[in-house]
Amino acid sequence: MVSKVVFGRGSFNQLEDILAPNRKGRNAPFIYYVDDVFKGNHWLTSRIRLSYKDKIIYVPTKEEPKTSQIDKYVEDIILEFSELPSGIIGVGGGIVMDIAKAVSLMLTNKGESKDYQGWDKIKHPGIYHVGIPTISGTGAEVSRTTILTGPERKLGINSDYTPFDQVVLDPELTKGVPKNQWFYTGMDCYVHCIESLNGTYLNAFSQSYGEKALSLCKEIFLEDNLTKEEAQDKLMMASWHGGMSIAYSQVGVAHAMSYGLGYLLGVKHGIGNCIVFDHLEEYYPKGVALFKEMKQKHNIELPQGICANLSQQEFDKMIDVALSLEPLWENAIGKHWQTEITREKLTDLYKKM
Incomplete structure (x- = not known):
């Protein structure tokens, strides 16, 4: 710590x-x-x-x-x-x-x-x-x-x-952070919470931090009763608590796949998590639904079609990077994650982005 x-x-x-x-x-x-x-x-x-x-x-x-x-x-x-x-x-x-x-x-x-x-x-x-x-x-x-x-x-x-x-x-x-960047990094924190709280590595220590961070994210991104200064204070503490939660557990599918986007296409971490998480209803149905609500509330439009013209070789490079993050997959799926997370599965997901 x-x-x-x-x-x-x-x-x-x-x-x-x-x-x-x-x-x-x-x-x-x-x-x-x-x-x-x-x-x-x-x-x-x-x-x-x-x-x-x-x-x-x-x-x-x-x-x-x-x-x-x-x-x-x-x-x-x-x-x-x-x-x-x-x-x-x-x-x-x-x-x-x-x-x-x-x-x-x-x-x-x-x-x-x-x-x-x-x-x-x-x-x-x-x-x-x-x-x-x-x-x-x-x-x-x-x-x-x-x-x-x-x-x-x-x-x-x-x-x-x-x-x-x-x-x-x-x-x-x-105080000077542009709105889109504020949203993308705030959603990095939100995704930390969702992946930690739904992971197999979850324990009481990480859960206590994750639940607090998630509560703060909901308050900041869905409610209208905060002053700008209050929202700044709370998001800084949400970031801290979300980081503590994953430090004592782990992240999951969105982060693993975002690393692939970042390596091949240079997509920054925060927006990469948003692009991936937007398509992960299969793994985090409630979390993705809430994310879409937050995205709509703040009029955020994510980039579309960033993987549309990639070759199979390029898909394979992203998949290699994503699959190398074994602790993330084990946290998200369990010890036998390789039976569910296949190259074909990841190719299909990336093609949606």
Whole structure:
């Protein structure tokens, strides 16, 4: 679990005090990875106070992070600084927070990041790392994984060393999120809840978090009695609880198939989950019905026909990626999931998208 959490509107202003006890010296900087949407946004960046050799690196977020990108960031740090950084801070959405987690781990674990895609391959704790979400829903601020696209697959670095050492939850930072992005990342949280609560890995611990997150999602996306600020606060906590729920159980069909879309077509995680989940009545009938209600209420139109012109070879690549995520399928279907989840079945589902 994340060992230290600060929550509250305006809590981002406390960042200097939060980081200070972890500074290791003049030559050990804090490296800030910041979503490049904030480049030139003095409302946010002016509150990041740099000292000594501290550095802000603006991260492009049009595409999800690649293992090669992580390796380049790590190499740049090693070549530029004489000491390991005092800490890595990710300020942004799931992409930026995943980059911060991955860089922290790869500074203390030899080799390339693609070698650590999978479960529990990390053997050494990363350096001190901090997550500061500026959009809510991904659960990246609390999860034990990253989402990385490698040369052969899209798969996270899942380990007990991946979660942040410190998280700062300031709902004010989410005020500029565009509506569609707000919906897609919010639905990432919603899908976390549905897949966790309907999975074979469910236990009382994950259930308690999943039920709370689901309740918050229903309130945020179906009711009209919340102020904008209340909705921001609640979605930030829904994201946290949803992330906690899957950290102690697992996700399912939508995430497995979304990883295939992301690897082949570059579809971002949140919208990819929505595109897939929209066709999963067979597995989550009540959850999909509620999702369609939320989609209609907020006038969201999902992309259609993204798989219409794919070759069988391309379908096979997506299916290979999806099938490699065995824990997700076991959670969704059970230990004998291979008898039900065939390549033909997945081909038919992808063709609907």
